[in-house]
Structure formats: structure tokens, C-alpha cells
Amino acid sequence: xxxFDASLARSKVLARSSTGTAIARSSGGPAAAAxxxxxxxxxxxxxLVPVLIVAxxxxxxxxxWISSRIMPSPAxxxxxxxxxxxxxxxxxxxxxxxxxxxxxLFVGGAIGFLLGIANGVSRQSERLTDxxxxxxxxxxxxAMIPLVILWFGIGEESKLFLTSLGVLFPxxxxxxxxxxxxxxxLIEMGxxxxxxxxxxxxxxxxxxxxxxxxxxxxxxxxxxxxxxxVSESIAASSGIGHMANNAREFMMTDVVVLSLVIYxxxxxxxxxxxxxxxxxxxxxxxxxxx
Numbered sequence: 001x002x003x004f005d006a007s008l009a010r011s012k013v014l015a016r017s018s019t020g021t022a023i024a025r026s027s028g029g030p031a032a033a034a035x036x037x038x039x040x041x042x043x044x045x046x047x048l049v050p051v052l053i054v055a056x057x058x059x060x061x062x063x064x065w066i067s068s069r070i071m072p073s074p075a076x077x078x079x080x081x082x083x084x085x086x087x088x089x090x091x092x093x094x095x096x097x098x099x100x101x102x103x104x105l106f107v108g109g110a111i112g113f114l115l116g117i118a119n120g121v122s123r124q125s126e127r128l129t130d131x132x133x134x135x136x137x138x139x140x141x142x143a144m145i146p147l148v149i150l151w152f153g154i155g156e157e158s159k160l161f162l163t164s165l166g167v168l169f170p171x172x173x174x175x176x177x178x179x180x181x182x183x184x185x186l187i188e189m190g191x192x193x194x195x196x197x198x199x200x201x202x203x204x205x206x207x208x209x210x211x212x213x214x215x216x217x218x219x220x221x222x223x224x225x226x227x228x229x230v231s232e233s234i235a236a237s238s239g240i241g242h243m244a245n246n247a248r249e250f251m252m253t254d255v256v257v258l259s260l261v262i263y264x265x266x267x268x269x270x271x272x273x274x275x276x277x278x279x280x281x282x283x284x285x286x287x288x289x290x
Contacts, residue, residue: 072254077261080254089243094262097232097239100156101224101266104163109220112168113213116175121205133172141165142230149234159231159239166227167220174216178209211285214278221270225263 054074060066061073068076084090115133119126141162152158182205190200232241240259247255282288 069251069253072257076254077258080252080258084243084255084258090258090262093238093240093243094266097228097241098266100159100163100232100239101228101270103160104228105167105220105224107160108164108167108224109171109217111164112171112216112220113175115168116172116213116216117179120176120179120209121201130176133169137169137173142227145231145234154237159228162231163224163227166223170220170223171213171216174212174219175209178212178216179205181212182208207284210281211278214274214281218271218274218278221274222267225267225270229263 057066057071058074061068061071061075066073072080081090115129119130144165145158145162148158148161152161186204186208187200190204195203228239229241232239233245240262244256244259247253247259279288
């Protein structure tokens with residue numbers, strides 16, 4: 001009998017517990033739904049302005065307020081996207097342009113990063129190279145296109161040189177700035193704890209400079225696409241810029257606008273990747289934990 005009473009008591013406790021859990025879940029349902037809706041709205045908010053611009057653009061084109069010879073409608077641009085994709089031209093040009101961009105970013109970014117680190121940690125290296133780099137930085141690299149064509153022709157070398165040169169200086173300046181602005185107290189504390197030069201750089205200087213380095217990377221990505229657009233439009237036999245230049249000669253404004261949209265999308269994707277790497281590399285920093 002006592003065993004039966006104990007079993008009955010346990011059943012009542014479990015029933016009350018399950019009832020309380022169900023009530024908690026039901027009461028938390030609307031709050032959870034509201035929270036998910038708010039999160040979705042926050043994620044979609046950055047795309048509100050582009051969507052409104054495209055909608056107004058389409059309305060203006062459909063109403064005849066915008067001439068199709070001057071600016072094709074979004075529907076025409078979508079049609080041009082479909083036609084160039086089916087023909088295989090657009091995928092080939094995207095692959096070519098993306099390859100050039102990545103190669104230029106790798107070469108110019110690596111050189112700028114190494115020079116920024118060297119000049120940031122060594123006064124002797126700064127005295128040796130910084131003045132020369134600052135003089136080169138003031139020369140508009142796009143103004144060198146005629147000279148670069150004479151040097152390299154219109155092959156891949158000219159695009160790689162111009163893109164690398166455009167990327168180099170933003171990465172260099174921000175890396176140098178980041179290294180030089182690491183808290184001196186942290187460096188002295190590391191030396192007190194017996195850290196060697198390499199350990200001090202790896203544990204203190206480089207992590208402290210990373211926020212500035214990523215700023216330089218994101219700025220360099222914009223310069224990279226800008227340089228690639230100009231170089232492909234002037235001196236190229238393939239790529240998105242070449243496609244846009246050919247379309248301009250035949251007054252195919254829909255393809256020209258499509259090329260600009262593709263550049264914008266590729267630039268946005270590159271920035272998204274850079275920001276994701278930034279959040280991952282700086283997840284120890286409270287500023288990047290949200």
C-alpha cells in the first residue's frame with residue numbers, strides 16, 4: 001500500500017511538472033515568434049533601400065518616364081542576364097574577372113601586409129622604405145595604364161600589376177597603423193612575463209593590429225574592383241569589363257547595366273566574406289561578439 005501511495009505521488013508530481021512545462025512553452029511561443037520576426041526584419045532591413053530603388057526604377061521604365069535607350073528597365077537587365085548566362089558568356093567572364101581580382105588581392109595584399117608589419121615593428125625598415133612607398137602612393141595607379149600597356153601589353157600581366165598596385169597601399173597603411181597603435185602597456189607586460197620577440201608578436205602585437213588590418217582589407221577590396229573595372233574596360237580581351245565595353249559599342253545598354261550589377265554583387269560578396277573572417281578572427285574581442 002505504501003508503495004502504491006509513493007507511486008501515485010510521483011505520478012502527480014510528474015503530471016504537474018509536464019503541465020508547467022507545457023504552460024511555459026505555450027506562454028513562450030508568442031515571445032519566441034516575435035523575437036524571430038524581429039530578427040528576420042533586422043536581416044532584411046539592409047536590402048530595403050535597394051529593393052525600393054529597383055521598384056521605382058521599374059515603375060518609371062514601365063510608365064515611360066525613363067527612356068530605354070538611356071536606362072533599360074530591371075526586367076530588361078534580368079533578360080540580358082538570362083541570355084548571357086544561357087550562352088555561357090557571363091559565367092566565363094565572371095570566372096575570368098574573379099580570378100584576376102583574387103590574384104591581384106593575393107599579390108598586392110601580401111606585399112602590403114609584409115611591408116606594413118616590417119615597418120610597424122622595425123624603425124630601421126620604416127626609415128628605409130616608408131618614404132619611397134609614400135611617394136609611390138601619391139601616384140594615381142590608374143594613370144599608369146598607358147605605361148603599363150607599353151610594358152605588359154593587354155595580357156593578364158597588366159591587370160595583375162594594376163590590381164596589385166591598387167590593393168597594396170590600403171593594406172600597407174592600415175597594417176602599419178594597426179601595429180604602431182598596439183597598446184604599449186600590453187607590450188611591456190608581455191616582456192615582463194618573459195615573452196620573446198616572436199611570441200610577443202604572435203600573442204600581443206598581431207592580434208592587437210587585426211582590427212585595423214581588416215579595415216585595410218575591406219577598403220582594398222573596393223579599390224580592387226574599381227581598378228579591375230577600368231583595366232578590363234581599356235585593356236582586356238575577356239572579363240566583365242570587356243563584355244561591358246563591347247556592349248557599349250553596340251549600344252546594348254542592358255548588358256552594360258548588367259555588368260555594373262555583377263560588379264556590385266561580386267563586391268558585396270567579397271565584403272561579406274571579409275566581414276565573416278573579421279568576426280571569426282576577432283571573436284575574442286567584445287566589440288565583435290554581436
